[in-house]
Amino acid sequence: MSTPENTPENEPQEGFVDPGLADHRPRRADVEPKANKRAERQVAALFGLSVVGTVIALWAYFTKDAGDGGDVATIQSVNMWIGLGIALAMAGIGFGAIHWAKTLMRDHEMVEERHELRSSDEAREGAIQNLKDGAEDSGIGSTGTKRRSVLKGSLITAVAIAPLAVLVPQIGNMGGDWNISKFRHTLWGPGVRLARDPDGELIKASDVTMGSVFHVIPEGLNDLDHHHKMVEKAKAVVLLVRLDPADMKPVAGREDWSFDGIIAYSKICTHVGCPVALYEQQTHHLLCPCHQSTFDVADGAKVVFGPAKRPLPQLPIAVDDEGYIVAQNDFDEPIGASYWDRLKGDGSSADVEEGSH
């Protein structure tokens, strides 16, 4: 009868036999000079492709203002070529390096025995000492403070101002103008007709059938010079939809801001300003593709989902004698991200709560 000491499970197992390495199989490039040369050419071609990609990206960047460049289609095309160029440049280097390593670099098996993960006490102490020595050598250690104070100062300065490389272009894009009142006013005003984006064709109330959606700009926007057109368009774009008036929930004080179910809202998302453009006719929901904020067009464009904190600003509209849709006035609140909602047009603090009108 077996005892717990001599059951098969408890018997000492034979040691695991290391199968060793499989026989080395040389690659073609190792044994055939022609294959070696071919691989070399392939790697060089991939690196060459990378150079071409870089040239394409630079060419696209530096020619972006050529000709009448600057319209939306041109900007999209330039961005596409810059992106493709950079992708080609990175991919060329990456694939070239991989191909080089796999075909041309030395091919031999190495065995590295596992060792205890924890370093020995001597090695740990040595590492700490190395760090201390390094700190002293670089002048940022305790005794090197005076000696390297210039280096320390310049390092801190460099790190501190590095973010400017990102911020300055942003400020430049804003024209160096931090006066946020410009977000308070748009081209809309009393009697300004609504026009289709991008061709500028004026819109009659009879054009707006039930369930239809129009991307709208103010009349005359296309007559501005390119720079001003882009700046003003970015603030004034509007989405015009027509609902069954019976589906619309009245918003106090806005009873006459729409016309027979035709209603207009700013297209600039109140989260961080993406264009809100996906309209679902059945639910009357407007979706922002950036972070999925969803606004209920039938209910004052209130936020029903997502990170936006306030409704889309509504453009008060009416219909003129010739049947064209016109704005009654500008928006009554800043368009865009909720941040601007906290300030009045004159830049002073306002007692406006998020989510209120």
Ligand code: FES
């Ligand atoms: S910008 Fe619209 S949800 Fe973020």
